[in-house]
Amino acid sequence: MTHTLTLDGVHTHIGRYHILHGVDLDAPSGRTTMLLGRNGAGKTTTLRTIMGLWRASRGTIRLGERRLDGERSSEIARGGVAYVPETMAIFSDLSVRENLVLAAREGAMDEARLGWIFGFFPALQKFWLSRAGGLSGGQKQMLSIARALIEPRALLLIDEPTKGLAPAIVDGLIACLKDVKQKGATILMVEQNFRVAREVGDYVAVMDNGRIVYAGEMAALAEDRALQGRLLGLSLDSHQ
Amino acid sequence: MTDIGAALPKPRVDVWPALTPLLVAAIAAPFIGSTSTFVTLTLASLAMGAMLFVMASGLTLAFGMMDVLNFGHGAFIAVGAYAATVVYRYAAPLVGGSLTLDLLVFVAALVFAALVCGALGFVYEKLLVAPVYGRHLEQILITIGGAIVIEQLLLALFGTEPIDLSPPLAFRGSLSFGEIGVEKYRLVALALGLALFVAQLLVLSRTRIGLLIRAGVENREMVEALGYRIDRLFVGVFMAASALAGIGGVLWGVYQNQARAGMGGELLVLVFIVIIIGGLGSVTGCLIGATLVSLIANYAGFLAPKLALVSNILLMVVVLLWRPRGLYPLGAR
Numbered sequence: 249m250t251h252t253l254t255l256d257g258v259h260t261h262i263g264r265y266h267i268l269h270g271v272d273l274d275a276p277s278g279r280t281t282m283l284l285g286r287n288g289a290g291k292t293t294t295l296r297t298i299m300g301l302w303r304a305s306r307g308t309i310r311l312g313e314r315r316l317d318g319e320r321s322s323e324i325a326r327g328g329v330a331y332v333p334e335t336m337a338i339f340s341d342l343s344v345r346e347n348l349v350l351a352a353r354e355g356a357m358d359e360a361r362l363g364w365i366f367g368f369f370p371a372l373q374k375f376w377l378s379r380a381g382g383l384s385g386g387q388k389q390m391l392s393i394a395r396a397l398i399e400p401r402a403l404l405l406i407d408e409p410t411k412g413l414a415p416a417i418v419d420g421l422i423a424c425l426k427d428v429k430q431k432g433a434t435i436l437m438v439e440q441n442f443r444v445a446r447e448v449g450d451y452v453a454v455m456d457n458g459r460i461v462y463a464g465e466m467a468a469l470a471e472d473r474a475l476q477g478r479l480l481g482l483s484l485d486s487h488q
Numbered sequence: 489m490t491d492i493g494a495a496l497p498k499p500r501v502d503v504w505p506a507l508t509p510l511l512v513a514a515i516a517a518p519f520i521g522s523t524s525t526f527v528t529l530t531l532a533s534l535a536m537g538a539m540l541f542v543m544a545s546g547l548t549l550a551f552g553m554m555d556v557l558n559f560g561h562g563a564f565i566a567v568g569a570y571a572a573t574v575v576y577r578y579a580a581p582l583v584g585g586s587l588t589l590d591l592l593v594f595v596a597a598l599v600f601a602a603l604v605c606g607a608l609g610f611v612y613e614k615l616l617v618a619p620v621y622g623r624h625l626e627q628i629l630i631t632i633g634g635a636i637v638i639e640q641l642l643l644a645l646f647g648t649e650p651i652d653l654s655p656p657l658a659f660r661g662s663l664s665f666g667e668i669g670v671e672k673y674r675l676v677a678l679a680l681g682l683a684l685f686v687a688q689l690l691v692l693s694r695t696r697i698g699l700l701i702r703a704g705v706e707n708r709e710m711v712e713a714l715g716y717r718i719d720r721l722f723v724g725v726f727m728a729a730s731a732l733a734g735i736g737g738v739l740w741g742v743y744q745n746q747a748r749a750g751m752g753g754e755l756l757v758l759v760f761i762v763i764i765i766g767g768l769g770s771v772t773g774c775l776i777g778a779t780l781v782s783l784i785a786n787y788a789g790f791l792a793p794k795l796a797l798v799s800n801i802l803l804m805v806v807v808l809l810w811r812p813r814g815l816y817p818l819g820a821r
Contacts, residue, residue, distance in 0.1 A: 299713055301709060301712075301713065320712070320717070321709075321712040321713050322712050322713075322714075322715050322716055322717050322718070325712075325713055325714055325715035326715045331713045333710070333713075337707050337709070337710040337713075339702070339703040339706050339707060339710070340706065341702055341703075341705075341706055341818055342699060342702060342703060346699050349696070349699060350696070350699055350700065350703055350711075350714055350716075351714055353714070353715045353716075395714070
């Protein structure tokens with residue numbers, strides 16, 4: 249079961265800094281929406297605000313009919329939202345298996361789903377009982393994404409999953425995200441790598457100074473170089 | 489994906505910190521000279537270390553996970569000892585009857601102390617600690633204030649004189665092995681400390697709660713983002729830490745033959761030294777730290793009594809110069 253994510257006039261303050269200045273955003277049900285923008289535009293803050301890790305000081309956040317703003321992160325997560333932070337935030341002192349055991353809140357892990365994850369990320373099976381802190385950067389990213397996928401979720405919030413990864417690993421991530429999308433999950437993803445954005449994204453929203461300055465179909469932005477230049481200051485084709 | 493074949497670096501088994509108590513004992517042995525004295529001192533140190541471990545292990549988890557500087561931890565040690573005196577008062581007719589009855593009453597005292605301190609820990613966390621999460625200076629002030637209130641309540645309830653808390657008859661006296669004499673109660677304390685160490689390791693490695701605690705020590709925010717109420721986990725850990733302090737208080741009180749309102753405060757510096765040496769949040773580090781502190785204190789007390797006054801501070805300085813985050817530091821938050 250998936251739902252459309254809707255942000256309506258969301259403001260976020262972090263300490264005395266006003267970061268989000270009224271974000272209006274729709275991430276349609278069962279589709280992948282890419283959130284683009286320069287560094288400091290407010291993309292990560294938007295994801296963290298949806299996840300309840302920062303409090304929205306104004307505005308509403310809805311997933312389907314349910315209001316998320318004002319809920320605790322744990323309640324939002326239990327309502328079917330998974331978050332893959334930019335830092336990956338795997339538990340390095342725990343094994344790969346233990347990281348996934350904690351992510352599978354409903355009890356025992358579904359063997360079939362685990363097999364599906366291993367299909368994309370065989371390294372996790374190979375290092376199943378190894379300490380997660382010893383994994384490479386790419387393997388940690390796989391684990392971080394696997395943690396979000398170990399149970400079906402209505403909404404996936406993914407922050408720059410390909411940052412710093414080798415191209416071959418990025419290809420695997422793209423295949424995985426496409427399959428997740430086909431299973432019907434709603435995805436909101438921050439991404440700097442335009443090749444990934446173009447291959448995975450259905451819709452795109454561009455942020456600047458804590459606001460959405462453009463929203464539309466990914467294909468339309470990818471084909472319109474003038475629009476790319478105006479919104480992002482460079483051709484997305486060179487942004488790879 | 490090409491990263492499949494990337495060899496995982498072999499996990500580094502860091503045995504050196506675990507060997508430090510052996511190193512200390514090996515260095516001290518020639519200076520002590522007599523084998524029987526050395527073994528007696530070492531066994532006494534191990535028993536003292538086990539008691540310190542019980543008192544400190546809860547604090548290291550609470551400190552490592554919740555980032556709370558609880559300077560009131562010592563008060564729970566005293567409450568535990570007083571709780572044991574209550575059990576002994578009501579069970580007086582049963583004590584001294586047989587080994588079984590003595591054991592039962594002792595276990596009842598430990599359980600009662602754990603329950604009282606766990607419940608008190610719940611109230612203490614809700615009233616004093618929860619409002620000051622993330623604010624260290626306020627934590628120090630308010631938990632010191634909490635400890636003073638608890639100590640004064642103990643004095644008001646039980647009087648200003650220390651209350652007798654002698655070991656049960658079955659645990660009195662010594663066992664002799666040739667020239668080596670070991671107090672029976674020290675063996676009991678050592679066995680109990682080791683049992684609690686194994687129990688904590690099993691809980692932390694084999695249960696979901698244990699995994700959550702270990703994960704929470706490393707990244708509280710992500711635990712919450714996975715759908716777990718970190719605040720409830722904090723309360724649970726705090727209650728367990730308080731209960732362990734209470735059990736440690738019973739062990740220490742019986743070892744000292746008395747319960748006093750100020751006993752916890754006197755031990756608090758030692759307890760903090762143990763968890764800093766061990767590495768915040770590490771149960772294994774806590775056991776090694778407690779053993780080291782006890783060995784150094786006993787050896788120094790025997791060889792150079794004046795040095796014993798500063799021996800633990802010197803130990804902490806040496807350990808932190810070698811391992812600035814303690815012997816077995818956990819992943820940084």
